[in-house]
Amino acid sequence: MKSSSFKINFILTGFLLIFCFACSNATSPVKSPNPWKDNYSEISGMENYKSWGTYNVHDPACLRIGDTYYMYSTDAIYFDFKNRPTGEKPKIPMGNIQVRTSKDLVHWNFEGWAFPEIPQEAKDWVLTHSDNKGATNIWAPFIVQYKDKFRLYYCVSAFGLQTSYIGLAESASPLGPWELKGSVVKTQRGDKMNAIDPSIITNAENGKMWMHYGSYFGGLYAVELNPETGFTMTADDQGHSIARRANLKKDNIEAPEITYNPTFKKYYHFSSYDPLMTTYNVRVGRADKPEGPFLDFFGNDLRDTINHYPILTHPYQFKNHPGWAGTAHCGIFANENGDFFMVHQSRLSPDNQLMVLHVREVKWTADGWPVVSPERYAASKQTKILKKDIEGTWEIIRIQDSKTDRKLEFGQIMRGENRLRTTEIDVSNIVVFCKDGKMKGSDGKWKFDAGKGLTLILKDETINNLIIFVGHDWENETETLLFTGLDQNGCSVWGKKIK
Numbered sequence: 001m002k003s004s005s006f007k008i009n010f011i012l013t014g015f016l017l018i019f020c021f022a023c024s025n026a027t028s029p030v031k032s033p034n035p036w037k038d039n040y041s042e043i044s045g046m047e048n049y050k051s052w053g054t055y056n057v058h059d060p061a062c063l064r065i066g067d068t069y070y071m072y073s074t075d076a077i078y079f080d081f082k083n084r085p086t087g088e089k090p091k092i093p094m095g096n097i098q099v100r101t102s103k104d105l106v107h108w109n110f111e112g113w114a115f116p117e118i119p120q121e122a123k124d125w126v127l128t129h130s131d132n133k134g135a136t137n138i139w140a141p142f143i144v145q146y147k148d149k150f151r152l153y154y155c156v157s158a159f160g161l162q163t164s165y166i167g168l169a170e171s172a173s174p175l176g177p178w179e180l181k182g183s184v185v186k187t188q189r190g191d192k193m194n195a196i197d198p199s200i201i202t203n204a205e206n207g208k209m210w211m212h213y214g215s216y217f218g219g220l221y222a223v224e225l226n227p228e229t230g231f232t233m234t235a236d237d238q239g240h241s242i243a244r245r246a247n248l249k250k251d252n253i254e255a256p257e258i259t260y261n262p263t264f265k266k267y268y269h270f271s272s273y274d275p276l277m278t279t280y281n282v283r284v285g286r287a288d289k290p291e292g293p294f295l296d297f298f299g300n301d302l303r304d305t306i307n308h309y310p311i312l313t314h315p316y317q318f319k320n321h322p323g324w325a326g327t328a329h330c331g332i333f334a335n336e337n338g339d340f341f342m343v344h345q346s347r348l349s350p351d352n353q354l355m356v357l358h359v360r361e362v363k364w365t366a367d368g369w370p371v372v373s374p375e376r377y378a379a380s381k382q383t384k385i386l387k388k389d390i391e392g393t394w395e396i397i398r399i400q401d402s403k404t405d406r407k408l409e410f411g412q413i414m415r416g417e418n419r420l421r422t423t424e425i426d427v428s429n430i431v432v433f434c435k436d437g438k439m440k441g442s443d444g445k446w447k448f449d450a451g452k453g454l455t456l457i458l459k460d461e462t463i464n465n466l467i468i469f470v471g472h473d474w475e476n477e478t479e480t481l482l483f484t485g486l487d488q489n490g491c492s493v494w495g496k497k498i499k
Contacts, residue, residue, distance in 0.1 A: 028392070028499055029478035035106050035378065038321075038348050038356055038474075044078045053108045056098070057357035059140040059197075059255070060343045061331040063174065069333075070174045071100040071343065071357075072114065072141040072152065078354050096138040097154060099175065105341065105359050106379050111175060114141070114152060119180050122156035122165040129188045134158020140255065140329070143174065144200045150174050151230050153184065153198040153211070160410040162187045162217050164195040168230050184231055185213065185223065185238055192218040193238060197329075201258035201267065201290045202227070210290045212242060212269070215254035216411040219244025219303075220271060222291050242292050243271055243285070246305035252411025255329040258290060259340070264368035269294040269302065270312075270342075272328035275413045277352050279402040279424050280328035281314040282344065284370060297369065297490035307401065309490030312372050313344065313360075314399045315425040318496070321475040323349040323427075324358075325420050332362065340364075342372050349425075352418045363467045363484055366452075371467065371484045374494030378472035380479055385468050387448045389481065391435050393499040395428035399492035430498075454483055456493075463487050466495070473498070 040055040058076035062069055075096050095113025102108045118138060126135040135156050142153040150171050157164035166185045169178035187195040194217035202209045209227045214220035223232050223239025232239075245251040255272040266286045273281050285294035285302045293301050296308035313330075317323030326347035334340050340362035348354040360372040374397065403423040407414055432440040439446055444458040454466035466485035473480045473496055481497040 029473060029476065029480035029497060032378075032472065032477060032479045034472075034474055034477050038354075040354060040356070041078070044354070046077070050110055052098075052110045053100070054357040056355055057100075058345045058355050059329045060345065060357060061140075061142045061199075062333045062341075062343050063143045063145065064333060064335060065145070065174055067103060067336075069102045069105060070143060071102070071108065071331075072143050073098045073100075073345075074139050074141070075113065075137045076355060097141045097152070104379055105335075105377055108357065114176055114178055115154075115169075118156060119154075119167055119169075121180070121182065122154075122167050125165045125183070125186055126156050126158055126163050129163040130158040130161050134161065134163065140197045142198045142200060145174075146227060146230065148172065151200075152178055153200065153230075155196040155198065155213075157194070157196050162189055162191050162194045166195045166198050166211075166213060170230070181230070184211065184225075187217075187238070191238065192241075193221045194218065195238075197255045199257045200225070201260065203290050204260055204262065204265075208290070210258070211239075212256040212258050213239075214242075214256065216248060216252050219253055220256045220269075224291070240291075241303055242294060243269065243302035243308075244305055245273075245307070248411070250406075250408050250411070252408070254411075257330055257332050259332040260290070261340070261364065261368070261370075262338075263364070266368060267294075268332070268370060270330055270332060271302075272330070273307075274328075274402065275406070275408060275411065276326055276329065276345075277347060277418045278325050278406075278413055278420055279315055279404060280326040281399075281402075282312045282328045282330050282342075282372075283308050284310055284312060286368070297486070310369055310371070310486055311399055311401065311491050312342075312370065313492070314402070315349075315420055316374075316397055316399070316494070317349070317425055317427045318374075318395055318397070318475045319428055319498075323420075323425055325349055325352040325425070326355075327358065340370070341377065350419055352420065361469070361471070363469070365467070365486060366465055369486060371486060371492055373469075373471055373484055374482055374496055375471050376474055378474075380470045380472050382470050385450070385470075385481065388435075390446070390448050390454065390468065390497070391433050392497055393430060393432050394495050394497050396431050397426050397428045397494040398487070399426055399494065401491075453485070461488050463493055466493060471496070 059074040097114035099111040100108045123135040168181040185195045209225040220243040221239040257270040287294040313327040315325040324346040330344040359377040447455040456463040466483045471482035483495040
């Protein structure tokens with residue numbers, strides 16, 4: 001598996017156990033069953049759609065309305081051909097854009113589909129400009145509320161082509177019925193950008209509304225919208241460049257998501273790098289205005305054709321689990337207390353076909369960068385954390401860029417190449433935090449301050465202000481302590497206490 005720069009010296013298990021005893025931890029994880037299992041292949045078929053809940057989720061967008069969270073996602077479905085039922089097929093109300101609701105962000109109800117069919121105007125645009133290719137489903141919806149209306153943005157496209165259509169529908173209810181309003185942005189061969197993956201943000205000071213969108217072709221763009229109509233302020237305007245990458249033959253960028261944090265008075269631009277079934281990962285930049293320019297962790301403009309940081313998610317594997325790939329295309333939102341969350345698809349390894357919803361808490365570093373929990377959200381009860389609580393055995397993951405030489409097609413993996421390679425996944429290492437501040441399993445030390453968080457003092461670097469909180473260990477089905485933060489390279493550092 002992939003090694004990290006954590007300077008961890010692998011030690012015989014028996015040696016570690018001796019030090020575990022010597023460093024006696026003050027608290028231990030508490031058993032707690034998972035609310036649902038990860039492998040849903042037995043109920044993946046259409047006849048089980050009412051039981052999907054967190055299953056078959058791809059490209060999620062979420063909006064809180066009152067005490068309910070509404071989620072909309074691409075109509076992507078895993079088919080388990082080995083276990084498909086035989087005989088007469090049941091009558092199922094298939095549609096486009098999956099819709100779910102939740103009260104607690106843990107348990108989700110599948111409400112059905114937003115549209116009974118792909119809007120004809122969108123299909124006509126794509127098929128006419130792509131030699132009758134594509135327009136087989138709806139991708140990456142986005143939901144926004146404006147006054148007493150709910151606006152559902154959606155996109156229809158053809159894979160590997162720029163013939164794409166972002167449309168708008170409106171309703172008085174987040175569950176519809178939806179009235180089709182028409183096209184917001186359209187693209188075709190020869191355009192610099194690709195009209196997919198919309199995300200809407202409103203300037204907190206002046207009320208100006210912007211749509212960010214785009215993908216592999218030419219990168220990500222922003223265009224101003226008329227708040228009263230939801231369409232572009234100027235007809236046929238395709239906007240201006242926001243983020244891009246250098247080598248479009250292999251370096252994919254897509255799925256912009258924009259949010260505003262009033263504490264730091266910054267707008268945050270999340271995007272997804274690389275192929276969606278394997279090394280998909282989330283990056284972020286920030287700006288003073290929703291239209292940019294957005295800068296990364298090192299002050300580089302996201303329009304510069306380099307890899308940008310921080311990197312928040314990446315394929316990973318804790319022990320006692322096969323791991324996750326495709327951990328990107330995120331939605332960002334807040335609850336009634338102003339706490340932020342990230343939702344994204346993840347694909348269960350090793351085959352990376354099953355698409356499972358991940359909801360993660362978003363934490364904020366002292367200097368205003370978002371980081372995410374190493375584990376999925378399970379509504380864990382928070383308690384005061386003392387220095388003695390941290391003593392014990394931890395699994396730590398260092399999130400890093402993938403090292404891969406795959407052949408790609410339009411930024412995506414070739415057919416049959418969906419399994420991760422050992423250089424493409426970040427795996428955990430065992431470290432013991434001892435009472436005297438030493439770290440066994442590493443040549444470092446640790447310190448904890450209730451106000452500043454956890455500090456790891458390693459041979460070649462110091463990682464400051466790691467945020468510690470209570471969370472759910474899905475791999476071991478326990479409630480435990482977690483930490484998250486960024487190293488000096490702008491890469492996430494994740495940890496969970498296992499004993």
